[in-house]
Amino acid sequence: MRTYHERASREMRLERPSATVTPIMRKLVNDAHAMLARGPLDARQRAANARAYAIDHLDELHEQLRAQFERRGIGYHRCATAAGAAAKVAELLGDAKRVAKSKTMVGEEVGLTHALRARGMEVLETDIGEYIVDIEGRGPSHITAPALHLNRTRIKEMLERTGIELEDDDPVRLSRVVRDAVGAFFQDCDAGITGANAVVASSGRITIVENEGNVSLGASHPKLHIAITGIEKVVADEAGALAILEVLAPSATAQPLTSFTHFLADPLPGQQRHVVFVDNGRSRILRDPRYREVLKCIRCGACMNGCPVYRAAGGLSYGSPYMGPIGAVVSPLLWPDGRYADLPFASSLCGQCTEECPVGIPIHRMLLDLRADAVKDHHVADAKERLAWKGFAAAFGGATRARAATALTRIGLRSFGRAIRPPGPLRDDPRLLPDPSLDHNPELLTSAAARRDVIPEAAIAEPPPADRAALFTQRAAQLGVTVASSAEPRDGDSRLRATAAIASTGSVLLTGEAASRRPILAASRVVVEVDRTTIVAFPHNLQDYLGDGDALILTGASRTADVEKILVRGIHGAEEMVVVLGGEG
Amino acid sequence: MPRVALFDPCYMSALRPGDINFARHVLETLGDTVTLLDGRCCGQPAFNSGFRAEARATGRQLLKAGQPFETVVVTSGSCTAMVRHYLPPLFEGRRAAGAASIASRFVDFASYVAAHPNLGRLSFRLDGVVAYHDSCHTRRELHASSAVRSLLSRIEGLEVRSLAHEEECCGFGGTFSAKLPEISVAMMTSKLDDVAVTGARVLVSADYSCLAHLESGARGIGIQLEGWSLAELLSRALS
Numbered sequence: 001m002r003t004y005h006e007r008a009s010r011e012m013r014l015e016r017p018s019a020t021v022t023p024i025m026r027k028l029v030n031d032a033h034a035m036l037a038r039g040p041l042d043a044r045q046r047a048a049n050a051r052a053y054a055i056d057h058l059d060e061l062h063e064q065l066r067a068q069f070e071r072r073g074i075g076y077h078r079c080a081t082a083a084g085a086a087a088k089v090a091e092l093l094g095d096a097k098r099v100a101k102s103k104t105m106v107g108e109e110v111g112l113t114h115a116l117r118a119r120g121m122e123v124l125e126t127d128i129g130e131y132i133v134d135i136e137g138r139g140p141s142h143i144t145a146p147a148l149h150l151n152r153t154r155i156k157e158m159l160e161r162t163g164i165e166l167e168d169d170d171p172v173r174l175s176r177v178v179r180d181a182v183g184a185f186f187q188d189c190d191a192g193i194t195g196a197n198a199v200v201a202s203s204g205r206i207t208i209v210e211n212e213g214n215v216s217l218g219a220s221h222p223k224l225h226i227a228i229t230g231i232e233k234v235v236a237d238e239a240g241a242l243a244i245l246e247v248l249a250p251s252a253t254a255q256p257l258t259s260f261t262h263f264l265a266d267p268l269p270g271q272q273r274h275v276v277f278v279d280n281g282r283s284r285i286l287r288d289p290r291y292r293e294v295l296k297c298i299r300c301g302a303c304m305n306g307c308p309v310y311r312a313a314g315g316l317s318y319g320s321p322y323m324g325p326i327g328a329v330v331s332p333l334l335w336p337d338g339r340y341a342d343l344p345f346a347s348s349l350c351g352q353c354t355e356e357c358p359v360g361i362p363i364h365r366m367l368l369d370l371r372a373d374a375v376k377d378h379h380v381a382d383a384k385e386r387l388a389w390k391g392f393a394a395a396f397g398g399a400t401r402a403r404a405a406t407a408l409t410r411i412g413l414r415s416f417g418r419a420i421r422p423p424g425p426l427r428d429d430p431r432l433l434p435d436p437s438l439d440h441n442p443e444l445l446t447s448a449a450a451r452r453d454v455i456p457e458a459a460i461a462e463p464p465p466a467d468r469a470a471l472f473t474q475r476a477a478q479l480g481v482t483v484a485s486s487a488e489p490r491d492g493d494s495r496l497r498a499t500a501a502i503a504s505t506g507s508v509l510l511t512g513e514a515a516s517r518r519p520i521l522a523a524s525r526v527v528v529e530v531d532r533t534t535i536v537a538f539p540h541n542l543q544d545y546l547g548d549g550d551a552l553i554l555t556g557a558s559r560t561a562d563v564e565k566i567l568v569r570g571i572h573g574a575e576e577m578v579v580v581l582g583g584e585g
Numbered sequence: 586m587p588r589v590a591l592f593d594p595c596y597m598s599a600l601r602p603g604d605i606n607f608a609r610h611v612l613e614t615l616g617d618t619v620t621l622l623d624g625r626c627c628g629q630p631a632f633n634s635g636f637r638a639e640a641r642a643t644g645r646q647l648l649k650a651g652q653p654f655e656t657v658v659v660t661s662g663s664c665t666a667m668v669r670h671y672l673p674p675l676f677e678g679r680r681a682a683g684a685a686s687i688a689s690r691f692v693d694f695a696s697y698v699a700a701h702p703n704l705g706r707l708s709f710r711l712d713g714v715v716a717y718h719d720s721c722h723t724r725r726e727l728h729a730s731s732a733v734r735s736l737l738s739r740i741e742g743l744e745v746r747s748l749a750h751e752e753e754c755c756g757f758g759g760t761f762s763a764k765l766p767e768i769s770v771a772m773m774t775s776k777l778d779d780v781a782v783t784g785a786r787v788l789v790s791a792d793y794s795c796l797a798h799l800e801s802g803a804r805g806i807g808i809q810l811e812g813w814s815l816a817e818l819l820s821r822a823l824s
Binding site: 309345368385398399401445447449452 | 713757772
């Protein structure tokens with residue numbers, strides 16, 4: 001299947017992605033807007049500024065970062081090509097046999113899993129959605145929800161292919177079955193590979209977001225943690241990283257923050273930590289003023305969530321690791337050999353992608369420029385089409401000619417319009433060419449039927465409590481966290497003291513020893529003590545509490561929504577979380 | 586009153602000949618002296634297909650025709666967006682500045698009428714029900730949806746029903762509808778579903794291109810639906 005059109009029509013005919021995707025995405029986009037509307041209202045601007053600063057100072061920030069990594073003992077690697085990056089990761093893995101990999105889009109881009117398997121390593125996709133699409137073998141169909149195109153029945157079929165027996169297709173059961181398989185693998189593997197959402201130049205910390213806990217396990221692998229990411233993912237400082245976090249989860253999944261937000265610092269005792277930065281054409285994109293802003297992208301997927309074309313034909317139609325509107329921009333830029341040159345045409349140019357983008361990338365305008373490039377490079381449009389546009393320009397080269405052409409079109413439509421039906425393969429197309437001679441009938445105005453649907457009035461949200469502790473309590477409760485003034489100790493508790501908390505997101509910040517991932521995941525209940533005087537308003541206010549070492553923001557219990565976007569709590573970690581609120585009140 | 590030009594977009598003179606007279610009626614009732622511009626194209630079909638030289642050559646004829654006028658009113662949001670946002674950068678150097686200066690005088694019909702100093706003197710009345718399709722280019726490229734809505738709300742006796750998912754594209758997208766017909770039809774069908782549940786049989790929009798696409802689908806499927814331009818609705822509400 002060489003063209004987007006071929007792939008899309010096949011997907012629509014055989015898989016009907018829209019039936020699963022459209023209702024989910026309509027709800028998600030509404031929820032995401034509501035989440036962003038909770039504020040802060042300048043979050044998108046702040047995130048856009050942080051990303052713009054990063055791409056404007058990329059070399060300088062990488063210099064800083066290299067020095068910080070040296071201080072911390074983190075390996076810094078920069079690879080020019082996709083193949084080079086995969087080879088570098090393989091080299092760093094050395095004689096590792098069993099590798100636990102979590103979700104990384106750059107990993108998809110460089111074909112990492114495939115490359116490592118080809119070298120004889122056993123690689124497990126540990127994200128639940130990735131685990132499922134790995135069985136299917138067609139790749140992820142969404143940037144943050146890889147198995148979005150599969151409903152629960154199909155997912156059950158996939159899992160049964162691997163010999164897992166299932167009583168039913170309950171999303172909780174499906175999610176937990178994968179969780180157990182992944183958890184067992186983590187007991188006995190040689191390394192963890194993760195992506196990275198941002199890498200902080202001023203401090204050398206690695207920011208990663210996740211919901212399930214598989215990144216926690218991979219990043220805390222006792223021997224080796226490798227993160228792979230694009231060179232553009234560096235940010236100047238923690239303020240920049242926090243600015244991105246403030247829009248990333250709301251835009252991507254309508255969550256305030258993901259359950260785990262990591263600020264990984266020094267390697268653990270006895271552990272090696274490396275970051276592999278992939279260029280793979282990014283330096284070239286950076287030099288092109290028409291497209292450099294695309295490197296601001298934070299890979300949230302909001303553009304595809306809102307895209308009617310993505311919803312209709314699904315993510316696999318793009319045939320690229322990067323799908324949706326952002327994929328239609330990034331793919332032809334990363335692979336300029338023409339294989340993705342028709343993706344920019346997979347858009348009605350409605351502009352919803354640009355409107356949704358939280359960092360202000362003019363996506364649909366880039367699609368237009370890429371279309372011109374594709375024509376110029378002769379990657380699209382055959383001789384017939386080229387001639388037709390020459391004819392078009394000639395016809396509109398003078399008013400008389402243009403009037404004649406228009407009149408001919410009109411006469412043609414009047415006389416033959418109804419006789420022309422789409423050719424063979426498109427005979428399903430119900431559209432009839434318009435008849436320009438039809439008059440309107442004003443009686444239709446007064447013969448309307450009653451309205452059969454109800455458009456819900458926008459709910460007027462109650463103003464949030466002004467008191468930070470009260471707001472924190474409300475928001476944490478929305479995430480299923482119990483907030484109390486005390487908690488009786490229980491067996492299996494992990495009892496921790498928070499450094500700070502965030503009111504708007506109901507999150508707690510753990511730093512230093514308290515941020516150790518594995519004890520938290522092993523606990524049957526996480527109890528966090530929060531001093532109410534340390535509650536800040538928004539994520540971006542957290543900067544002063546982050547310190548310089550390891551830090552972890554917990555926002556509700558570990559969870560997944562990889563099966564039909566249905567929330568399942570308690571993946572690699574306790575389902576139950578309690579916050580004990582102390583301090584003067 | 587200033588002399589204004591009224592541009593009849595190429596696709597409208599082909600698909601809906603005479604519709605421009607509705608716009609002319611409204612402008613003349615507002616007291617404008619109107620000169621008709623036709624036989625031109627903004628170049629959008631070529632531009633959206635990646636044929637920049639052809640788009641520039643085509644759009645240039647429209648800019649030349651618009652040059653003598655203080656204002657060029659366009660009865661299509663999409664063409665207005667093409668002229669204002671995308672045409673000037675196709676020219677280089679001194680020509681770009683000239684193109685930008687002429688392009689800035691182009692205004693969509695809804696915005697022009699909604700801001701007209703004489704609008705308050707007119708009264709609109711039309712009994713019945715319409716559904717409103719908020720076209721993408723009027724909404725996102727021109728930010729003119731509120732102008733359309735303010736005009737619709739001036740028509741006494743008219744009930745305007747909004748569509749569910751009104752931010753979603755109808756699936757036309759110019760050559761998109763011919764290049765990716767399956768996707769275009771899927772989007773169209775979804776939009777027609779939303780129109781059907783409103784119960785309205787007349788769909789109004791500031792962009793007739795969307796309406797032509799939806800009408801052709803409705804006829805093929807067998808749904809009774811007419812697409813009326815905003816100008817037609819306002820003109821009929823005047824008489």
